[in-house]
Amino acid sequence: MKKNPFFWLAGITGLIIDQITKYWVAQSFSSLGQTVAIWSGVFHFTYVINTGAAFSFFTGGAPWLRWLSLSVSLGLMALAWWGGKMKRTEQLGYGFILAGALGNGIDRFLFGYVIDFLDFRLIQFPVFNLADVFINVGIFFLLIASFSPSSSPGLKQ
Template identity: 65%
Template sequence: MKFKNNFFWIAALISLVLDWLTKTWVVQNFKIGETLNLLPGVFHFTYVTNTGAAFSLFSQGGGWLRWLSLVVSLGLMAFALFGPKFNIWEQIGYGLILGGALGNGIDRFISGKVVDFIDFRLIQFPVFNLADVFINVGIICLLIASFQNKPTSNQRNHK
């Protein structure tokens, strides 16, 4: 079987593997709440878990998030397999979102919580993980794609 949207699958696989490797490293080398100061007061690795969505939203009763991540992941895979050929920005964007959704979804199915560790203290930002980064970068890629190859009003009128 020949896959279309090859960069989608590559981006998804790379982001999922990187997310899994970093979370595994954190779980094996840190205790919950333990911090490694990389740039004191600015950037740390801090091992925390999150039972909710981004920024601990829905942390009470967020079990439905595992099913949401599964539905999103299956939907993205079906879209890549049976939908149109995406441009490069769309392929990378959707692939990164899939990798992030799978990374956090696997955490939720296995342990009921997500491993977070990236801690920017300079701006007092909530602790997050690479899956969150990939999802956000994927969204940025899709925004870039939305501005690519759009016909101008003159081109539309002459067709």
């Protein structure tokens, strides 16, 4: 874990935050479809379940998606554990993707669905959760890493 500490920090912290927010939604909302306006007409918390992938693609696809989440999670952990030392932006990128894959994967294995609740109504965007956000943040960090110069000996990143 000392080799890629930001990977593990992002992965574990993101997973905990994702699971706590989903638990909060499940405990705080009395029924599916219930919504609370944070900024009316713009952003709401809306309790929905999703049996598909991010943004409700492949609805009903939970059986194969759970195995995909598990495979991605195990692959990322193997990369961080047995692979070389990564740049900090790569560690964060892969760590956030791990957080999202594990967060939604755990839900798919335990319940057969994920809880979504972030509802941006202004742009009619599908309801999503923090695991989805973490995956996208991870992709953003990997894009930054791919455009940044390779490290030189002696340079700290």
